[in-house]
Amino acid sequence: MENKRSSSKATTTTTILLLILLSSSTTSQAMKRKIRLNQPCKTLLLYFHDIIYNGRNIANATSAIVGAPVWANRTTLGDFMHFGDVIVFDDPITMDNNLHSETIGRAQGLYLYDKKQVYSSWFGFSFVLNSSDYKGTINFIGADPLMEKTRDVSVVGGTGDFFMSRGVATLTTDAVQGDDYFRLECY
Amino acid sequence: MENKRSSSKATTTTTILLLILLSSSTTSQAMKRKIRLNQPCKTLLLYFHDIIYNGRNIANATSAIVGAPVWANRTTLGDFMHFGDVIVFDDPITMDNNLHSETIGRAQGLYLYDKKQVYSSWFGFSFVLNSSDYKGTINFIGADPLMEKTRDVSVVGGTGDFFMSRGVATLTTDAVQGDDYFRLECY
Amino acid sequence: MENKRSSSKATTTTTILLLILLSSSTTSQAMKRKIRLNQPCKTLLLYFHDIIYNGRNIANATSAIVGAPVWANRTTLGDFMHFGDVIVFDDPITMDNNLHSETIGRAQGLYLYDKKQVYSSWFGFSFVLNSSDYKGTINFIGADPLMEKTRDVSVVGGTGDFFMSRGVATLTTDAVQGDDYFRLECY
Numbered sequence: 001m002e003n004k005r006s007s008s009k010a011t012t013t014t015t016i017l018l019l020i021l022l023s024s025s026t027t028s029q030a031m032k033r034k035i036r037l038n039q040p041c042k043t044l045l046l047y048f049h050d051i052i053y054n055g056r057n058i059a060n061a062t063s064a065i066v067g068a069p070v071w072a073n074r075t076t077l078g079d080f081m082h083f084g085d086v087i088v089f090d091d092p093i094t095m096d097n098n099l100h101s102e103t104i105g106r107a108q109g110l111y112l113y114d115k116k117q118v119y120s121s122w123f124g125f126s127f128v129l130n131s132s133d134y135k136g137t138i139n140f141i142g143a144d145p146l147m148e149k150t151r152d153v154s155v156v157g158g159t160g161d162f163f164m165s166r167g168v169a170t171l172t173t174d175a176v177q178g179d180d181y182f183r184l185e186c187y
Numbered sequence: 188m189e190n191k192r193s194s195s196k197a198t199t200t201t202t203i204l205l206l207i208l209l210s211s212s213t214t215s216q217a218m219k220r221k222i223r224l225n226q227p228c229k230t231l232l233l234y235f236h237d238i239i240y241n242g243r244n245i246a247n248a249t250s251a252i253v254g255a256p257v258w259a260n261r262t263t264l265g266d267f268m269h270f271g272d273v274i275v276f277d278d279p280i281t282m283d284n285n286l287h288s289e290t291i292g293r294a295q296g297l298y299l300y301d302k303k304q305v306y307s308s309w310f311g312f313s314f315v316l317n318s319s320d321y322k323g324t325i326n327f328i329g330a331d332p333l334m335e336k337t338r339d340v341s342v343v344g345g346t347g348d349f350f351m352s353r354g355v356a357t358l359t360t361d362a363v364q365g366d367d368y369f370r371l372e373c374y
Numbered sequence: 375m376e377n378k379r380s381s382s383k384a385t386t387t388t389t390i391l392l393l394i395l396l397s398s399s400t401t402s403q404a405m406k407r408k409i410r411l412n413q414p415c416k417t418l419l420l421y422f423h424d425i426i427y428n429g430r431n432i433a434n435a436t437s438a439i440v441g442a443p444v445w446a447n448r449t450t451l452g453d454f455m456h457f458g459d460v461i462v463f464d465d466p467i468t469m470d471n472n473l474h475s476e477t478i479g480r481a482q483g484l485y486l487y488d489k490k491q492v493y494s495s496w497f498g499f500s501f502v503l504n505s506s507d508y509k510g511t512i513n514f515i516g517a518d519p520l521m522e523k524t525r526d527v528s529v530v531g532g533t534g535d536f537f538m539s540r541g542v543a544t545l546t547t548d549a550v551q552g553d554d555y556f557r558l559e560c561y
Contacts, residue, residue, distance in 0.1 A: 053443060055444070064443040064444075064457065065443070065444070066254070066441040066442055066458040066459070066486070067253040067254035067273060067440075067460065069252070070240075070251075070260070070261035073444070074443060074444035083251065083277075084251040084253040084275045086275065088443075088457070088458045088460065088487075088488055089488065090489045090494070106489075108489070108517050109486075109488065109496045109517075110460075110496070112275050112296075112297060114276065114295045115277045115293075122295055122311075122313060124311055124496075124498055124515060126496060126517035137517050137526065139515050139517075139527075139528045141313070141326050141343065141344070141515065142344070143295050143296075143324050143326075145315065152324065153346070154326045154344025154345065154346065155344065156326070157515070157516070157528025157529065157540065158528065159528065163542065164540060164541070166351060168346055253441075254440040254460060255440055256462075257427075257429070257438075257447070257448035257449055267432075270462070271440040273440055273460070273484075299440070299462050300462075301462055301463065301483065302464045309482055309484070309499070311498055328498060328513050328515065328530065328531070329500055329531070330482050330502045330511050332502065339511065339533035341513045341530065341532065341533065343531045353531065354538070355531075355533055
């Protein structure tokens, strides 16, 4: 069972392509800030890494199942393509795809599996960045149909260096190890 | 008990009036797209249909209770106006109010009941549209005080054909059958 | 245990500074509304009050734990800094910091604890205002790292008097009593 899920899950790894479009240009104008209209876009490439609590990895886990349908439990992603499983996460964000690289922030919030027939998820979360280059948060919500090669979620707001940001983050496949680890790439 | 809840719930059926306002006009300008300022609005009329898992309908269910207060369970909406029940859904979207009409997409995400005294809910979800007319997603959050005739939630972003959308979706009453089925209308 | 958590939690009380920036200026223009560009900002100071269900206070409780990791329960906030606990709330909003002052609306939605090492949370919620001064809703999402003196979440949309609002709400510390009560200030 573990193997079956792991191998099927192996096709659902995730990479995030983050395209932040500063729709804040006009708003900021009104606020007496000067932002060049011809440079509305900022692009970031980031990775985040998710290790789900499985009953034995409390020290390493960066996320945990906190809700599930009555047929499922909270130490293993459930049947029916994990439908209804809700995961809270605090994932490290790095500039490359190495889990052990320097952390420039955390991806925090929740995701849930929302389809019985294929793997599909929905995210509500924030990037909390605190590096020499970026200080601030970016807030996201959106559908993540995992079987598509790329999936877009919305940037619905931001704070600090990302004040009033809007745009799109594109997710693509990177790597997964069993049910417990997957890596997300953002650019 | 089942009957009591069903009949009280019968007053809380839901219809969605979706008014998508393209605040993206100025943003898109900056991006060298041409959108006429005099046509900022796009309006859609859509229905979505929710069938909650009740312990016996796994084949038909489009949603499931995945979280609940300690006094409640995950096969029946709980006491105190279902306060605290969290439902994950993957509901078919149709152009008319017939559950069996052609599906043009799915409404995916979560809703929760958030008031002890009257039925009231809160939504975070996406429309994932994939028809000949529309390809893309629309992302929503907002309060849904079910006892009001119409309720507004926010369109907080979009992707694909709905890139950078913002606006309001208005929910009004359509139909409910017991606790297990309700239908949502969007226009 | 109760004492330990209560005292540590005492450092995490919350005050909301709400700065609503009307990025709707240009959008509204397109809609033939007239809003002065030099007055893009609206500021509100509001408090909201959260009393978590603890197994004995069903009459007073304004919120309840509805999801938790497998190691935790739904009547006490859990170990590891409450990591993974999900709370649904319907909190009264007042103009001053007195729980018993006149209620001008409700704060409704969910928050969750998302860090094992320190108290940190994430919010998705709405203000549903219904007073002589304000009718409408404001929708928020964002990270709330409780150990920071001030924390910003995004205003991602609004309805009614707050139609198309965007901006930032800043949270700062106000007061907490044990695990069961905290008060939020918004301005």
